[in-house]
Amino acid sequence: MKTTHTLLTVAAFATVQLFASPLAAQDKRIETANLDSVVTANPLQAGGPTAKVISSTRAGNSELQIIRMSKIRLHHHAQEDHVVYVARGSGSARLENDAGKIEARPVKPGDIFNLPRGKKHAFERSGEEDLVLLVVATAGWKPLEDTVFHE
Numbered sequence: 001m002k003t004t005h006t007l008l009t010v011a012a013f014a015t016v017q018l019f020a021s022p023l024a025a026q027d028k029r030i031e032t033a034n035l036d037s038v039v040t041a042n043p044l045q046a047g048g049p050t051a052k053v054i055s056s057t058r059a060g061n062s063e064l065q066i067i068r069m070s071k072i073r074l075h076h077h078a079q080e081d082h083v084v085y086v087a088r089g090s091g092s093a094r095l096e097n098d099a100g101k102i103e104a105r106p107v108k109p110g111d112i113f114n115l116p117r118g119k120k121h122a123f124e125r126s127g128e129e130d131l132v133l134l135v136v137a138t139a140g141w142k143p144l145e146d147t148v149f150h151e
Helices: 002-017 022-027 035-041
Strands: 051-059 062-069 071-077 082-088 091-096 102-107 112-115 121-125 131-138 147-149
Touching: 035 051, 035 062, 062 071, 091 112, 121 131
Parallel strands: none
Antiparallel strands: 051 062, 062 131, 071 121, 071 147, 082 112, 082 131, 091 102, 091 121
């Protein structure tokens, strides 16, 4: 039930708030976008970064990011909590368990991860299709200052 509720919350947030600018929120307009269109318009470039935020929007104290990636190295955030929903692709995740050990597990569309601040995590695609992650995060964090890489 908790997983279903979380999935519905993420889906509702994505459907209603996806890509609405902060100005739009002040104007009380609802804007919508299509995830397939956003992903298609923002491919990863050969030889370029292995992950990038292809769109983001804020709603109150939360931010929804759409991340397209082939690999995100093992890292943690000191100030940010986030929930990750796997929208496209398959691969593997490496996640820090309660004992501080890194465990690997497969990921596929529909998986949801609650990643508390301070916990190490990494994702990597398998096959040719990039992973597309919908990430609900604490708004206002500074990724370059807050992200600590471990490899």
